[in-house]
Amino acid sequence: MKIDFTKNNDGLIPAIIQDNETKNVLMLGYMNQEALDKTLETNKVTFFSRSKNRLWTKGEESGNFLNLVSIKNDCDNDTLLVQVNPAGPTCHTGLDTCWQEANNQSFGFISKLEKTIQNRKENADSEKSYVASLFAKGMNKIAQKVGEEAVEVVIEAKDNNDDLFLSESADLLFHYLILLQAKGFQLNDVVNVLKNREK
Template sequence: MIDFKKNDGLIPVVIQDNYTLEVLMLGYMNEEAWNKTKEEKLVTFFSRSKNRLWTKGEESGNVLKVVSTHIDCDQDTILIKVKPAGPTCHTGSRSCFQTKFNQNFLFYLEQIVKNRYKNPTEDSYVNKLRKKGINKIAQKVGEEATETVIAALNETEKDFINESSDLLFHLIVLLQEKNISLKKIAKNLESRHK
């Protein structure tokens, strides 16, 4: 139960991309905005400057679709994981926090690969690789792993970064082929860390 009696009835709300886990913005909700958000599954804030409810994206179309909500231990802050329909910031950036890059791009890349599987196009490398089957996909992971080791031992840092990137990309394709998410891998790694 959220304690809307604190802070004059306005509760801070952290908005996080459900797939990349990147923090996208901070806003405020009163109880009415919270109820509307839960009902419509679109994030609605209480705009302090407009002094009214404001559904994010009501003008731009860049709405924030609610995936899950989480209330902190003091019941006075909300975390909402969302699927953004475009840039979140009014400046056109993906996040209101001007980080130089998406710190969790691997999760975003996983979604791109997943989309290539669902909506294949002829010019997509993922689609071409997928048509060759799991044996070829697994072989590519092995090739890229070998090239990464060679680069680590004998080549420049840039070469090593490029080969490591190729390895991770092909591993994500193999995981998609096997219908295993990065989240499952992360959970497995976490369970081993004791």
């Protein structure tokens, strides 16, 4: 890994810290060559602290270490992306990130869709909202819809119409997300089960 520590007079380069699992950015620190070497040697992220004017291993006082997974440099060789498994909150304030955000797993559009389903469940008129009407009809109807959509996915999987297969797959996923919320869960709960099964 070729890294240019000479672009700044102080010999420091930015190190962006990213959670390896959630992909959330946790903090920004600075490294010199010595901090990088110590990070690679110990597998605990070490910075050069500008305020303390010394090497500083994150977690040396709190125990909330940043356990190293990987380090990549950018196209200009003057910024690092450091992927970690955090052992506790990252920010000195006790929060997950230095941007006062929870370090929760996000699935992009799927997470947005889950929020929409929750909002319709809690706030929408069942006469105007399909989602609200399903919740109003109860668990049996929601489970029945998942079963119907699953059968349609299987039928379309045996045909050669990819558009229909994808459309039915979207319907199945949508209704499954509704079923999860009807049971008091979200997709992240299922992902955690799968992670626990990983060998």
